[in-house]
Amino acid sequence: MGLSQADLAHLPANTRPLDRNTPFTFSCHSGLDCFTECCRLLELALTPYDVLRLRRATGLSSSDFLEHYVIIEDSEDETFPRLYLTMVDDGRASCAFVTAAGCTVYRDRPGACRVYPLGRASKHGASGDTEEHYILIQEPHCHGFLDQVTQTAECYCLDQGLLEYNRFNDKVASILKHPQVRSGKILQPEERQLFLLFLYDLDRLRIEISGGVIPDMTPIAVQEVISKNDEELLLFAIEWLRQRLFV
Structure with missing residues (x-):
């Protein structure tokens, strides 16, 4: 199932829907004057x-x-807290990790940087599978489209190392897009703090779990959780938080 007519009507003028195997031309490299x-x-x-x-x-x-x-x-107007990367006050609001030579954290750059110039949305289909939808964003400042390097959304995402990012983002979507959220659920202040702690502050979460932030957890279970690597702990935290917020 593709984007609906209602979805298409709300797309900005410089974007268009893109099937995962439809070719487009794009390449990003230091030889471009827009790098x-x-x-x-x-x-x-x-x-x-x-x-x-x-x-x-x-x-x-x-x-x-x-x-x-x-x-x-x-903000009380938003269901969940929003987190943004701090930009440098250089008159151009530059990313803190960008230099003239490129990205200093390229191997670990955010998913939004990897996926550009695509946009991705996902939802669980009736069969339980994840349905993916893509858009192509063609902004005037980007000259990467002039390079005749043929891509598809599927191949581009693989090349940019997005599979792991998508896996975690789709898990988090089970919280952000939960039916209770769509029905207008408002998080209490304590729940908003748990959201930040469990999803974004994993080092402190380990300490808090040791201190009993999760009630009725046996010492053995506590040790098992705090011994997990970051990826395993985040998956645990997502599932625990989902159950805690949406009883």
């Missing part, structure tokens, strides 16, 4: 897996990374 322009004048929302990878790349704890590199917007 790194897409790393400026933007609001870069961060997913939990983005933060996991970036804080690992910087060598910081999750708490220190959030303090130094993340803006947290927690």
Whole structure:
């Protein structure tokens, strides 16, 4: 199932729907005169897996990374807090990790950077499978479309290492797009703090679990959880939080 007519009507003028195997031409490299322009004048929302990878790349704890590199917007008008990468005050709102030579955290760059110039949305189909939908974003400043390098959405996502990012983002979507959220559920202040702790601050989460933040957890279970690697802990945290928020 593709995008509906209602979806198409709300797409910006510079975007169009794209089937996963429909070819398009695009390439990004340092030889382009627009190189790194897409790393400026933007609001870069961060997913939990983005933060996991970036804080690992910087060598910081999750708490220190959030303090130094993340803006947290927690408005009562929004169901969940939103996290954005802090931009440098250089008159162009540049990414903190971009230089003239490119991205200094390229191996661990956020999913939004990897997927550009595509946009991806997913939902669970009736059969339980994940349905993916793509759009192609053609912004005037980007000259990568002039390179005659043929891509498809499926191959491009594989090449950009997006499978792992998509796996975690789709798991988080089970919280963000839960039926109770669509029905207007409002998180209480304590729940909003749990959202930030469990999804974005894994180092502190280990400490909090040791201190009993999860009630009725046996010492053996506590040790098993805090011994998990970051990816395993994040998967555990997503599932625990989903059950905690949507009883």
